[in-house]
Amino acid sequence: MIEIHNIHKSFGDLKVLDGISGVFETGKTNLLLGASGTGKSVLLKCIVGLVKPDIGSVTFDGTYFTNNKLGIRQEIRRKIGMLFQSSALFDSMNVEENVAFPLKMLTPDMPKSERLDRVNFCLKRVGLENSNKKMPSEISGGMKKRVGIARAIAPECTYLFCDEPNSGLDPLTALKIDELIKEITEEFNTTTIIVTHDMNSVIEIGDNIMFLYKGKKLWEGTRDNIMETEVPELNEFIFANRLMRDAKKVEEGEEGSHHSS
Numbered sequence: 001m002i003e004i005h006n007i008h009k010s011f012g013d014l015k016v017l018d019g020i021s022g023v024f025e026t027g028k029t030n031l032l033l034g035a036s037g038t039g040k041s042v043l044l045k046c047i048v049g050l051v052k053p054d055i056g057s058v059t060f061d062g063t064y065f066t067n068n069k070l071g072i073r074q075e076i077r078r079k080i081g082m083l084f085q086s087s088a089l090f091d092s093m094n095v096e097e098n099v100a101f102p103l104k105m106l107t108p109d110m111p112k113s114e115r116l117d118r119v120n121f122c123l124k125r126v127g128l129e130n131s132n133k134k135m136p137s138e139i140s141g142g143m144k145k146r147v148g149i150a151r152a153i154a155p156e157c158t159y160l161f162c163d164e165p166n167s168g169l170d171p172l173t174a175l176k177i178d179e180l181i182k183e184i185t186e187e188f189n190t191t192t193i194i195v196t197h198d199m200n201s202v203i204e205i206g207d208n209i210m211f212l213y214k215g216k217k218l219w220e221g222t223r224d225n226i227m228e229t230e231v232p233e234l235n236e237f238i239f240a241n242r243l244m245r246d247a248k249k250v251e252e253g254e255e256g257s258h259h260s261s
């Protein structure tokens with residue numbers, strides 16, 4: 001479980017995060033939802049320690065991270081797997097080398113054969129067996145995301161962070177990547193935080209959702225109750241999507257009397 005408490009962050013005069021607190025549960029897909037520029041990525045960076053909050057703290061399974069000793073922060077960092085928006089694979093390395101990279105960095109003494117077993121296990125888990133020798137330039141965007149996921153989980157991470165994991169993917173591939181992240185979260189019991197502005201992800205994998213608006217947390221809940229929100233900014237965000245508007249009309253048409261009771 002990851003807890004954040006009263007996180008504030010400004011860049012010069014620009015206040016990006018304005019006192020955000022919350023809990024991200026273990027074994028669940030926790031979504032940070034919001035429009036562009038609302039501070040989701042900055043919050044994620046504060047949580048992983050890439051940006052230092054001006055005020056506030058982050059706790060990983062009860063251990064303070066933000067202002068703790070370097071050794072303790074490093075210990076936590078080793079348990080963090082990151083899937084970046086652009087996949088961020090090393091272009092000069094093949095798939096196998098990309099996935100092996102964090103293992104070489106974090107567990108340099110691991111025997112080569114054990115490392116290869118772990119790489120193959122992770123590649124198989126993301127549905128990419130037999131792709132070891134392919135170069136990033138030879139594989140599709142969806143495959144790159146899969147390699148990114150394999151690389152993130154290779155060191156047996158406890159915490160998994162995904163920054164817009166399905167950006168740039170067609171809807172079906174995006175759905176498959178969402179499903180894969182959810183399966184991995186449940187299978188390996190990771191605390192997973194996903195930055196997204198995609199309502200499809202909300203419906204598919206929104207175990208817990210935190211809605212950010214202009215640096216504040218305006219709502220939190222689950223995919224089961226998000227459609228009933230009475231927060232105007234969230235409502236506007238949800239129904240900016242035409243399909244969502246149509247779905248709501250259908251629902252109101254079919255269940256209008258139920259809703260008005």
Ligand SMILES: Nc1ncnc2c1ncn2[C@@H]1O[C@H](COP(=O)(O)OP(=O)(O)OP(=O)(O)O)[C@@H](O)[C@H]1O
Nearest residue numbers: 011014016034035036037038039040041042043197
């Ligand atoms: N290092 C930085 N220096 C100055 N401003 C920054 C920095 N990082 C982020 N910002 C600003 O903080 C605001 C929030 O950015 P952030 O990337 O968190 O938005 P976001 O909600 O993730 O949006 P998107 O969905 O478009 O990625 C933006 O106005 C951005 O320009």
